[in-house]
Amino acid sequence: MSAAVNPAAVPAGPHRAVGQEPVAVVGVGQTRHVSARHDVSIAGLLREAAVRALEDAELTWADIDAVVIGKAPDFFEGVMMPELYLAEALGAVSKPMLRVHTAGSVGGSTALVAANLVAARVHGTVLTVAFEKQSESNAMWGLSLPVPFQAPLTAGAGGFFAPHVRAYMRRTGAPDHIGSLVAFKDRRNALKNPYAHLHEHDLTLEKVRSAPMLWDPIRYSETCPSSDGACAMVLTGVRGAARAPRPAAWMHGGAMRSEPTIFAGKDYVSPQAGRDCAADVYHQAGVVDPRRQIDLAEIYVPFSWYEPMWLENLGFADQGEGWKLVESGVTEMDGDLPVNPSGGVLSSNPIGASGMIRFAEAALQVRGEAGEHQIDGARLALGHAYGGGAQFFSMWLVGSERPDS
Amino acid sequence: MAADNSTAGPGREVAVVAFAQTVHRRSTDQLSEVELVLPVLHDVLKQTGLTTDRIGFTCSGSSDYLAGRAFSFTMALDGVGAWPPISESHVEMDGAWALYEAWVKLRTGQADTALVYSYGKSSPGCxxxxxxxxxxxxxxxxxxxxxxxxxxxxxxxxxxxxxxxxxxxxxxxxxxxxxxxxxxxxxxxxxxxxxxxxxxxxxxxxxxxxxCPPVSDGAAAVVLAVGDTARALHTRPAWIRGIDHRIEAHQPGVRDLTESPSTRLAAVHAGAFDAPPDTAELHAPFSAQELILRRALDLSDGTEVNPSGGALAANPVMAAGLIRIGEAASRIQRGESRRALAHATSGPCLQQNLVAVLEGEQ
Known part of the structure; x- marks a missing residue:
């Protein structure tokens, strides 16, 4: 099977729709992700990330025209439509406030909805925030409510995704140890990221490999933690970027794609929606060879094996070859395609925020603001998120240069 | 779908070209959410002659808390037939805000048509x-x-x-x-x-x-299109001249509940006061809220309010706001209105409000 894209997925005509306002990320903020933030309310958690994003952009609440927030299912905190209660804490009173929910991809989708408000020139400067406070509830069982006449999603997401990992291993002949290499790499990367939830200084590859099996073939060490956390970004247009105190990250392309959860012929290992979404984003950005043109990727990898799976789905590797990039160290911090220098979802997973953290980390890298996990010379970076039954995808490409320059 | 370059980018005109809704009922025990949504989706597609693969963007609004399960919208997506994969999004809000997201998407020039739907089954719970x-x-x-x-x-x-x-x-x-x-x-x-x-x-x-409103199960769908695409899909598109939404503080205790300042602000930004509407579809689940909204919008006796019966006659939560926009658009398409105002609300005591102004071709 080739990585061919569905021709209908890529619009004809100009790379990016004519006349859009270029979108810039001028502020990024996130919380230190931990298993339980008992010291703050939900509002306090979001406000922490939002205030940091405003500080980064050297803006105040009054500079914000609209607020777009996103999170995964409301059952994860037990609050229905929490944006209503969060209006005051996020300075949204008398402003437009939107709430996005596209399953696990929501952090990315939320950023894209906010970006479109700027691109369409509906608003000048938009604050976007995504969060999850998993300690308020229990996400695994929140996902496992029984629904009559539907296949149960037994015991959370791992139970759903493990068979697809096994299918990938069978299809590609990938050796058993690949997953542990990814987990070890991401957890080591997280040591350089002060916001990451897991800081496992004593971790060894042997410890990753000998961890208990959770959902065969996914070990405890190869699955994401449950985190409380929030991420926020300030998005603006050309004039806003000109006033920004620090370099902006410019959006070069962004897209969402969805496909049904279950249907005959669905490829769970490499879903068509993911391939189409990537093709659309690359097309907008004029990227024809993602492996060479893109400097690094922040990819949504909640279970270690999804790194090689998504490398193929995103066109960074041919079908069946993704695991070889992992094995040869290409995706290491010092490889030629670093993947998840932040430590990724495997090191922090405030579910609703996880996608936005990928988008924000990509932006930090091309701004040169990623601190100890900065990749030297990063000019073009991919932020990726997925959700549901590997059916919802959102991605953006951000660069250090303006797309029209 | 190739971009309609004649009206590309911000500022392109967007119109409602199709609207459908269910017959709203106290209970639909025999129907899943997908089965509730499917007929209205087929209805709007049939009205426009479009198929799912020719829709540029799809956006829906619904609530997991009504459905009683996480990710309830993923099953409803099966009703759309999202294959080959589609460009799609979802808000955990009334469908009126899904329509707003779709309107923004069309204004960017990234798509020329959008399918918007929402649904709510209140009957399974209290x-x-x-x-x-x-x-x-x-x-x-x-x-x-x-x-x-x-x-x-x-x-x-x-x-x-x-x-x-x-x-x-x-x-x-x-x-x-x-x-x-x-x-x-x-x-x-x-x-x-x-x-x-x-x-x-x-x-x-x-x-x-x-x-008080009735407890309702129901769904609604709208197709939006830009410029000449809209004119090709309907002889009398209902143009969205302005649309805006605003939120207020949450705590009822810090608000003057007799006023709706967010409605008024949204109306200002939507251009509602530029000329009086002949029709207004107000999302007022409770009788007193209609009176509050009339004052916030300066509606005179010259404006016919809720000719559909409004949310007091059918209140499928998460769809009732989108239905107001659809009802207003239908009046324009039938030639019964030249300028109609549509309003949607969310949250306790009219906390969040959306106002859209629709007109026929001038």
Whole structure:
């Protein structure tokens, strides 16, 4: 099977729709992700990330025209439509406030909805925030409510995704140890990221490999933690970027794609929606060879094996070859395609925020603001998120240069 | 779909070219959400002659808390037939805000057509209790004030301010449900007269049963299109001249419940005061809220309010706001209105409001 894209997925005509306002990320903020933030309310958690994003952009609440927030299912905190209660804490009173929910991809989708408000020139400067406070509830069982006449999603997401990992291993002949290499790499990367939830200084590859099996073939060490956390970004247009105190990250392309959860012929290992979404984003950005043109990727990898799976789905590797990039160290911090220098979802997973953290980390890298996990010379970076039954995808490409320059 | 370059980019005109809704019912035990949504999706596609793969963007609005399960919208997506994969998004809000997201998407020039849908099944649970879960989880939700209790507080504030009395409320309810006699989709059609209504016992004082919306299951869908694409899909597109939404503080205690400043602000930004509308479809689940909205929008007797019967005649939560936009657009498409205002609300006591102004071709 080739990585061919569905021709209908890529619009004809100009790379990016004519006349859009270029979108810039001028502020990024996130919380230190931990298993339980008992010291703050939900509002306090979001406000922490939002205030940091405003500080980064050297803006105040009054500079914000609209607020777009996103999170995964409301059952994860037990609050229905929490944006209503969060209006005051996020300075949204008398402003437009939107709430996005596209399953696990929501952090990315939320950023894209906010970006479109700027691109369409509906608003000048938009604050976007995504969060999850998993300690308020229990996400695994929140996902496992029984629904009559539907296949149960037994015991959370791992139970759903493990068979697809096994299918990938069978299809590609990938050796058993690949997953542990990814987990070890991401957890080591997280040591350089002060916001990451897991800081496992004593971790060894042997410890990753000998961890208990959770959902065969996914070990405890190869699955994401449950985190409380929030991420926020300030998005603006050309004039806003000109006033920004620090370099902006410019959006070069962004897209969402969805496909049904279950249907005959669905490829769970490499879903068509993911391939189409990537093709659309690359097309907008004029990227024809993602492996060479893109400097690094922040990819949504909640279970270690999804790194090689998504490398193929995103066109960074041919079908069946993704695991070889992992094995040869290409995706290491010092490889030629670093993947998840932040430590990724495997090191922090405030579910609703996880996608936005990928988008924000990509932006930090091309701004040169990623601190100890900065990749030297990063000019073009991919932020990726997925959700549901590997059916919802959102991605953006951000660069250090303006797309029209 | 190739971009319509004649009207590319910000500033392109967007119109409603199709609208469909279910016959709203107290209960749809035999239907899943997908089965509820599927007929309205087929209806709007048939009206436009479009197929799912020719729609540029799809956006829906719904609530997991109504469905009683996480990710409920993923199953509803099966009703769309998202294959080959589609460009799609979802808001955990009334479908009116899904329409807003789609309007923004079309304004960017990234798509020329959009399918918007929303649905709500209130019947499986007790919607009165369910809605308490959208209150501040630390200070308000633990007290379980339900939607009717909060509306009663708002109504009493309006009465105390001398802005309404129980007779005016009953007249509003009567007019809405009598208007609904002409609406085959409405759930409550027809009403006793005001004298009869005022003899009924209180539900939660000062609200009587007629002041409250029915519990409804229902769905709605809209197709949006830009410029010449819209003109090709409908002989009389309902152009969205302006659309905006605003939110207020959450705590009822810090708001003047007799006013709706966010409605007024949204109306200003949507250009609603540039010329008076001949029609207004207001999303007022409780009778007193219609009176508050009329004042916020400066509506005179020259404006026909809720010819569909409004949310007092059918209130499928999460769809009732989108239905207001669809009803307003349909009036324009039928030639019964030249300029119509549509309003949607969310949250306790009209906390968040959206206003759209629609017009026929000038």
């Amino acid at each position: 919607v009165r209790d369910v809605l308490t879960r959208q209150l501040d989880p630390y200070t308000l939700a633990p007290l379980w004030p339900d939607a009717i209790a909060l509306a009663a507080l708002q109504t009493q504030a309006l009465i105390d301010a001398g802005l309404a009395d129980e007779r005016a409320l009953a007249a509003t309810a009567m007019r809405s449900r009598r208007a609904a006699e002409a609406n085959p989709h409405a759930q409550l059609r027809g009403s006793a007269d005001v004298e009869e209504l005022l003899k009924q016992p209180y539900e939660v004082r000062p609200l009587r049963r007629h002041d």
